[in-house]
Amino acid sequence: MSGHKVNNFVLKMANVNGTGSASANGLVSKAIFRMGVPMSAKNFFPSNIQGLPTWYEIRISGDGYRARAGQVDVMVAMNAQTYKRDVAEVCSGGYLIYDSTWPWDEQLSRDDVTFIGVPFARMASEAFTGSRIRILMKNVIYAGALAALLDIDMAVIKQLLKDQFGDKQHLIDANHKAIALGYDFAKENFDCPLHCRLESDSKTDGQIVIDGNAAAALGCLYAGATVGAWYPITPSTSLMDAFAGYCNKFRSGDEGNRFMIIQAEDELAAIGMVVGASWNGARAFTPTSGPGISLMSEFIGFAYYTEIPAVLFDIQRVGPSTGMPTRTQQCDILICAYASHGDTQHVCLYPANPEECFEMAADAFDLAERLQTPVFVVSDLDIGMNEWACPEFTWDDARRPDRGEVLDAEQLAAIEKFHRYLDDDNDGIAARSLPGVHPKGAYFTRGSGHNKFGGYTEDADEYQEVLDRLKFKFNEARHRVPAAVESGAHDGEVGIIAYGSSDGAMIEALDRLKEQGLDAAYLRIRGFPFGSEVQKFIDRHEVVFIVEQNRDAQMRTLLMNDLGVRRDDLVPLLHYSGLPIYADFIVQGVLNHLQQRKTA
Amino acid sequence: MSGHKVNNFVLKMANVNGTGSASANGLVSKAIFRMGVPMSAKNFFPSNIQGLPTWYEIRISGDGYRARAGQVDVMVAMNAQTYKRDVAEVCSGGYLIYDSTWPWDEQLSRDDVTFIGVPFARMASEAFTGSRIRILMKNVIYAGALAALLDIDMAVIKQLLKDQFGDKQHLIDANHKAIALGYDFAKENFDCPLHCRLESDSKTDGQIVIDGNAAAALGCLYAGATVGAWYPITPSTSLMDAFAGYCNKFRSGDEGNRFMIIQAEDELAAIGMVVGASWNGARAFTPTSGPGISLMSEFIGFAYYTEIPAVLFDIQRVGPSTGMPTRTQQCDILICAYASHGDTQHVCLYPANPEECFEMAADAFDLAERLQTPVFVVSDLDIGMNEWACPEFTWDDARRPDRGEVLDAEQLAAIEKFHRYLDDDNDGIAARSLPGVHPKGAYFTRGSGHNKFGGYTEDADEYQEVLDRLKFKFNEARHRVPAAVESGAHDGEVGIIAYGSSDGAMIEALDRLKEQGLDAAYLRIRGFPFGSEVQKFIDRHEVVFIVEQNRDAQMRTLLMNDLGVRRDDLVPLLHYSGLPIYADFIVQGVLNHLQQRKTA
Amino acid sequence: MSHIAKPAARHPGQPVNKLGFSERDYEGGMSTLCAGCGHDSITAALVKAFFELDIEPHRVAKLSGIGCSSKTPAYFLSASHGFNSVHGRMPSVVTGANAAERSMAYVGVSGDGDSLSIGIGQFAHAVRRNLNMLYIIENNGVYGLTKGQFSASADLGSKPKKGAPNQLSPIDPVNMAISMGASFVARSFSGDKDQLVPLIKAGIRHDGFALIDVISPCVTFNDHDGSTKSYQYTRDNIVETIHTDFVPPRQEITVDFASGEVTSVRLHDGSHMLLKKVDKAYNADDRAAAISYIQHHQAEGRVVTGLLYFDGAEPEFHQVSGTCQEPLRDLPHNELCPGSEALAKLMKGYR
């Protein structure tokens, strides 16, 4: 590392899970954020509950980059099991802070890294009693040491502790004591601050720190969703936890709960409940992950064919199969678009960050009810479970839910006869009625062959007529899903398509490429089926890359299928290790390919 | 109809299901077949058990065409509920035979069709006692009348009855009596034979009549499959019924059954059983249909990732959802190829007729064990449940099952250490061991992240290494699946790609197109991933059609994805009414498109 | 929000219920089941029960899975909302529907295949939630629609039309439901309308999960000699425990309670069930005793029918969840969406 890194470095904590490190780490990242310095934090945790290595990585970026940086400047190595790899990960010129209660194994040392030993465990056991409290406070002590080493504003830390513990003065006291211990020790023993350090700024004004699952839950709340059915699965569980929390806060009262959350017996039941509730006129949703989507496939096809709205959140994790439940990927693109046997196609939204999780959650209900079909919000673990700094969410009070074509009692009373699948206005959508509202609204819903009147049929023409309308309706959906957004160069030769959580790395990659003289255009896909802007973007560029976090370039398949693009006209850059993609992967991929093209 | 139609017409019976018409209809079609005249028979039955309209259509084709003709020459209208549409379906110049016990509604008559009234019900009730027997015999009486009207060889009929009823002389007598009643009445009252009639021939020598499900079951038997697990679903049920029948015949004995058929509690369990049995070294399979594949998705991804062989038969029916369970489609192409979340790809075989069901069933086990992956035999209701005339099956006694890379006890004893996912010979396939065979063979199978040694991992590189090999292995599979077969013109401009049950219509369509001056080439795809012959075929032709029995041109998606073909370079001809495709649909589709191209 | 349904056409001379509907108004489309199928009799009982209950048809939702039995919602209450879901998954759909709209009546129709093999999990968990619905299993011991394979309710030793007798222990939905906490559990026989109709009425009016397992012979695949689900076998081996009569709200109860063999139970809507003990030793309020009684009879091949367990006090689905009385789907947007100000305030917590 050459020179000072002010408000621009990566801090990583290596811990053991179940030792309470999360709150100390959160304290540090939140403090940085409150100092006005942009940061984002990612958790790399194992698929177990206690005793295994876990990491917390804070990207501090004055430029506001939110992706993983791909390198570490300051490592707090609290887990002896992983010392070796933690040391190796620090960049040249960086720092490694370790617990000097026990002697450091000199074999692990490096010349180009500064090692900072603090006797965390000893300090904790001298200052506190009780084994659990000692373990917890050891973490707070390192937060204190970091405050000194990185120049974190102590006033901010104190305020945070106050906000967190409220009137539990004994907790505040204990935490203050631990912070002070670490802080003082560092001040006395080391040259503070380090070359990597913080400086107050105002860049996070108007921002919040939130994870995508909480944001999506908030979107569901604001959209007026009343029924949530789910079966726990990482990394989607926190979405329903958050929804429950918001409902308890905003929708409980003397007259009872204005929501119903059902922990289903499995994913097949969860989606069945969503279908039942939506059929009956409630806004209903289920959050899940890949294995859940597989299990829901039969019902998804049912909802497609019977034209029942349903909102599904797929918080993608690493597949195939159980895969790596606590790692991230974008590997369910195909199954979300085509889930179920028979000819089926589904509307998908691809949020890139928590703010879009909030918006698209709300949009998903409008689309599902408007189009009378399942709508997928295809998020991932990186967005869903990590802490992102983002603009405060806002809500337009004039916004009303689009409940789609639903005939109310008056309308039903006025018509001659109601036919469930008759598309009167040629928009591909047939008006529906809700059960129990009016005698004339009664109809029969069935996943078996039906004609446009809603009657059972095994007749070829009648069957085909409905199926053709469904195709037409899907095609119309492309005008309704959020359009792709373009940025970057306007008249270059190189275009890059990406979506979802690759956005952070893409924004950064564009800047880096520009530094290297390549002014590329960037199109971020936000919905499926695709709008014409996607086709135009592809046509306009000589070389088009598609950046994905899966092995098989699944979005490219959708582009081929939906737009007629030729496979080899899209150059895939595929990152599927389970860790979030980072800018340099894209930069190198683009430059390498262009280099090869030239020499070829 | 102009002129005589000898050995070249369509005979259709309109019945009510549950009235025992199947055996009379089978008698007629079998008699025609035994006369040496090529025929194939299709059943159009409702999704219920008793009391609804059902049709049996016999295509008699001296030229050996096996597809649906798309028109009817002789209609036996036994169901008053459907008189109207049955009359309408008869081609000009054709015949309609009806039950004249009750007066004919003259409103239904047509000038260009000959109406033949026979008092079937009255004859049956005069000649027989008991309501059930009368209903049954009414059908046999019309078989007798047809024998006279179409000139069916009575000796053949008698032999058939003898073969069928063996020593149950009272049944033979009753049937003879009924046949004679119908025969004599027709002879006395009408000018026999009609213009549509039969003449003995020898074209069915060396042929049999069988349905695809029985053929597939026989393939499983010959391949040495020992474990079959299933959950009943139309139209796949008869596959397991047939397998059970063959096993009882060939694999039962004093020492017990050399097979195990498990009626599972649902499809999720059925595939789990197949996975468990295959893991443990048995050849195991499950027959199902679309809804079953949806439900099996999670386990299919598991088998893909853990590399456990599994053979699945998807007897496709009309989707989406429950759809039309007793109608045919090719609508599960996509789900079979990509079932499950995460990056997954599956080997598929596409039989076109019973003879290929037999062969491909056997091949599927070899492929599944060689490649250690699920293999789908993607058949459909038309192939599976209808009666096809085809060449007698043969079996090479020298053929041995390819059990793939399985280390036996000696091999395990000889190696240093066994690692489950280590690909020693760079063919993408890692040798496996079977449980219980040798202490050194023990390993741990898991659908969660694992490294090449079989150990649990959450490490990015280790995970990716296995995933990359899987991709490589899949790519190698293209050299192992049955190659596409080409026929028709060799140097034309027009190529047509089809697969599965469209073959019959395709063969006929090629002849018709030739009559119209178009000499087209025909490529029939038989396996996925595709071999290079498919790419070459597409490259060689200026216009390439893809004929499919689904709405969304699903095979085209596979071609785009796997070969890089551009969507719009393949012109889809899509027939998805639920009835089997017929030649004229293809002929018209091709000619119309070429016409448009010219004028465009 | 809801409207009173007006009978479509008067059928002069036909008796009408309090709402002015005739029994015809509760009928459905033509059955496509086999002539003589037990399921059709249950359909008829449903028509009668709903007619007598004075329910507006459009306030009823009738849902099912897949199977011959599951087809029947198309054959009764044409004027109600029907839902033919996927195989074995009706309970989850009812759960969602009921969550959205708690004031309608829900009747689920299923088969032994639909409920005890592919759907056993959803059935069990609907019981556990004490979902407010009437759940009817039309139990014939076979998969009718796929042509007669044994189902999980087939009795040990029951003979198929051809092949070997069943050797697997049956799964008894009544037993399951009682032991998993169901609040209303009955068994009946499609051939016994007198018993079935009042049970259906009480089941609909009961606030919670009401199961009626109805032995319903499949004439095509399981009505032969040696079958333990045939008409003949069922008739020969029936043992009635408690016969139920249903008395609508505000109707006088004219029964002699003196003998001590009849008790009256008040349901939530003010209607009453009169329970007449046919077997004096039977108690419908002791789960363990009920199971024991049923199992002992079952071991000897007898089919115990009647209201087998009842608990009117168990909180149903919405009570457990603490949901508001107003159906969720009818809540206005402003009671659901906290609005921009609340959001702004909430955002402060995320700094």
Add this chain to the structure above:
Amino acid sequence: MSHIAKPAARHPGQPVNKLGFSERDYEGGMSTLCAGCGHDSITAALVKAFFELDIEPHRVAKLSGIGCSSKTPAYFLSASHGFNSVHGRMPSVVTGANAAERSMAYVGVSGDGDSLSIGIGQFAHAVRRNLNMLYIIENNGVYGLTKGQFSASADLGSKPKKGAPNQLSPIDPVNMAISMGASFVARSFSGDKDQLVPLIKAGIRHDGFALIDVISPCVTFNDHDGSTKSYQYTRDNIVETIHTDFVPPRQEITVDFASGEVTSVRLHDGSHMLLKKVDKAYNADDRAAAISYIQHHQAEGRVVTGLLYFDGAEPEFHQVSGTCQEPLRDLPHNELCPGSEALAKLMKGYR
């Protein structure tokens, strides 16, 4: 075909079993569960039981679903074949594996989430088939791996760490198994190795489905005051019915049968179970009585443990199916493939 496993390394001084293996040879990888998790004690009991059973490790297949409990097959019997399937679907995999190879020992490990919610159907049907396996439910009343949600075995009124007490009736796997025809049903406690080890041994040797539901506290999410699946609660409320001792084949049985409180049951391989009645009133051969006993105690918050039901005569999966003795997967090709001549003959029937 199979080979005798040779212990990898001698541990001098350590006791060895008849095959020359030490207990170490039955251990597995390092547990990654929380310190104090009940599941680890069950793992230890399995190690001990298999060691004492003198089983060659590679002749054992250990299978599971997904969950903390389902991870444990990685922590015992490293030298056996392990299989971590998908959530709730272990029973079907064992069914297939057992179909293919009937001579190995199968042990399935599951959780209350894995077996009673997503997997309840497969569990029920494995019971029904009397599949020859030992099925262990490591029952903690919560979903441990997904961080402590209540499972379907959570007792009425049990308190979570935060939030409202559970209001749904529990599903009791023991009750289910007994009523669905299981042939060996026991409950135990992870903290009671003396009770658990012999049960495991007997369960493995029993020819048919053996269920042991083991209360196994989750120290992280369900071991607090108010939880009914905590160590404390379980210890305080345990009621043992019948204590089982396991005596291997050909070993002398040295027990005093005089008092009439101990009975001996011979298992298929010649080993014996000695059943000591702790509660003299308990009979392990009456399904209805067993259920009634368990339910009555349950209603009062007591946890009934021990061997609760046993029937050694019920035919297991392969017996019901009439399969040959030789494992199917080992049959040579010529016993499976009828050959070309038979085919030619068969073809005649299709003319």
